[in-house]
Amino acid sequence: MKTIKVASIPGDGIGQEVVPAAEEVVKAIAALHGGLSFEFTRFPWSCEYYTETGKMMPDDGLKQLTDFDSIFLGAVGDPRVVPDHISLWGLLLTIRREFEQVINVRPAKLLNGLRSPLVNPNDFDLIVVRENSEGEYSSVGGEIYQGGDQIAIQNAIFSRKGTERAMRYAFELAKKRNKKLTSATKSNGIFHTMPFWDRIFTDVSRDYPDIETDSQHIDALAAFFVTAPHRFDVIVASNLFGDILTDLGAAIMGSVGIAPSANINVNGKYPSMFEPVHGSAPDIAGKGMANPIGQIWTAKMMLDHFGEEELGSALLATIESLLADQITTPDLGGTFSTNEVTNELIARLKKLG
Known part of the structure; x- marks a missing residue:
């Protein structure tokens, strides 16, 4: 037993x-x-x-x-x-x-x-793999000055180890499903961390030639979750982006509950x-x-x-x-x-x- x-x-x-x-x-x-x-x-x-x-x-x-x-x-x-x-x-x-x-x-x-709030959900079935230990939720930063000069600083920490670990987990999951993986990025607006994320995604993808890959900017990806969620199979995302996408995914199912x-x-x-x-x-x-x-x-x-x-x-x-x-x-x-x-x-x- x-x-x-x-x-x-x-x-x-x-x-x-x-x-x-x-x-x-x-x-x-x-x-x-x-x-x-x-x-x-x-x-x-x-x-x-x-x-x-x-x-x-x-x-x-x-x-x-x-x-x-x-x-x-x-x-x-x-x-x-x-x-x-x-x-x-x-x-x-x-x-x-x-x-x-x-x-x-x-x-x-x-x-x-279960009725989805989407008019035409097209039998979507997707999984979001979220990096869960660093990224935008890193507790690095602080506040300085007071009054009108007060400043708050929040540092997003992306390590190659943590980023690659999440991506490899997502690739392995995609192998078991429909062999399709989407990376959530925002390299056209976030100057350092997202190009870093994109480079690692490209590097790791070379070890998985049988997996179809693409990268989507997070704003467009969020829109596609509403207009065409059936397009996606496995999505890999940073801590913040994954958090947002997963709540949106629950909403289009019909109930966060x-x-x-x-x-x-x-x-x-x-x-x-x-x-x-x-x-x-x-x-x-x-x-x-x-x-x-x-x-x-x-x-x-x-x-x-x-x-x-x-x-x-x-x-x-x-x-x-x-x-x-x-x-x-x-x-x-x-x-x-x-x-x-x-x-x-x-x-x-x-x-x-």
Whole structure:
């Protein structure tokens, strides 16, 4: 029996509802395998934990997580803990940085049964690979002077190592899909870092002669996401550009609330982390109406990460069958509760066995 040990952090708000739901779904689909099981260990780290202890997680929190195979995160954020960077840097971003989760991966796909706001979406199915450790989000810079002379400086740091690492990950992913990779750039406006990015993309592409490549300026690329998303397969982007494109990708699917993501450690030293894109939604927390699909689709990405692509595909197909039958929560126009959607999904998975 292959057992995958997962550190489960429901976090705040609806995370407390959708993470347990997704855990049950994962256990149900693992049972189809016969030789696979998931062992979830729950951690209470959250804004609630912060209000009690003054910390988002204990001082040895990272040490506690190190030996797990992966981390399954719900949502972080609570209006009682402000500003937002307290919860983000105290938990989510600390895990990303310290565990060297240097790649962020987010798919955007026209799901059967989910209406896209686009008039003609043409069955788009794309994945954005985002460099997740440096770029425009590097914490290098500062402020000088006061009053009308005050200046803020934010430095974007692009290393060849980090840039090439993200690009090679994207090329390898493109090999498994439709052998097409697009680079997001802005070398006609950003003088140093984007020409650097372009040169590295050209260099790396020589090692993948079978992959069709192109580069698109980020402003045009964002427009194409709206007018012709079916043109794209895998897109590789810097930290900021990838962040923007992935939220846009979720929007053209029809709901940010169902979008999944993965933060990948590529060197094997630490666990990767899987989290949905949605926030903690405190306005609906505890009402039993949270949509579990984003967390469950995130679990599908976790299955893929461990080489269980067949199970992952079966899970996504079952999710689409629910959407097609309009078994959805109120955010998608349905009348079903979190538990009802989850239970129906599990029932359909069991029929696959």
